[in-house]
Amino acid sequence: MKAPAWKLGCLILASAGLAFLSTGCKKVEPLKLACNASAPSIYPGDAETVTATPSAVSTKKNWDVIYNWSGPSVTGNGTTATVATGSLDPGNYTVKGEAKEGKKGKEGLKPETNATCQSDFTVKPFDPPTLSCSASPTVLKPGDSATITAT
Numbered sequence: 001m002k003a004p005a006w007k008l009g010c011l012i013l014a015s016a017g018l019a020f021l022s023t024g025c026k027k028v029e030p031l032k033l034a035c036n037a038s039a040p041s042i043y044p045g046d047a048e049t050v051t052a053t054p055s056a057v058s059t060k061k062n063w064d065v066i067y068n069w070s071g072p073s074v075t076g077n078g079t080t081a082t083v084a085t086g087s088l089d090p091g092n093y094t095v096k097g098e099a100k101e102g103k104k105g106k107e108g109l110k111p112e113t114n115a116t117c118q119s120d121f122t123v124k125p126f127d128p129p130t131l132s133c134s135a136s137p138t139v140l141k142p143g144d145s146a147t148i149t150a151t
Contacts, residue, residue: 031056031101032055033099033115037095037120040122043124043126046085049081052080058113064101069081071094091123092122094120097117100114132150132151135148135149
């Protein structure tokens with residue numbers, strides 16, 4: 001009988017290469033991450049937040065999950081990132097999120113303990129102002145007055 005082998009937290013015993021016996025195995029589901037922008041389309045200066053929703057997070061008590069955010073004018077804290085849109089020109093933008101889980105200081109080092117996501121949003125240009133005018137009355141005699149209203 002070959003010496004026992006450890007693989008992904010499972011004990012696998014091989015006997016003369018003919019049969020395998022697995023004990024204590026649990027399939028570890030990989031960490032997953034989904035991102036969602038609070039608004040798909042905004043104007044410069046409007047509030048924009050992106051939220052990361054992790055799934056299949058390990059329930060090990062001594063494991064942490066850390067998050068990193070990247071993108072233009074993005075600052076993140078945990079599962080939420082804020083975009084400072086006041087300095088952004090009109091256009092399409094992407095915010096990327098990353099989650100890593102593992103023992104403190106060793107997050108993301110084991111297979112399937114990293115996940116990424118991204119969310120897109122558009123900064124719209126401001127619409128040009130519109131102006132309409134009206135006069136009351138619309139027909140005047142010399143010397144009469146009218147009220148002009150601008151909206």
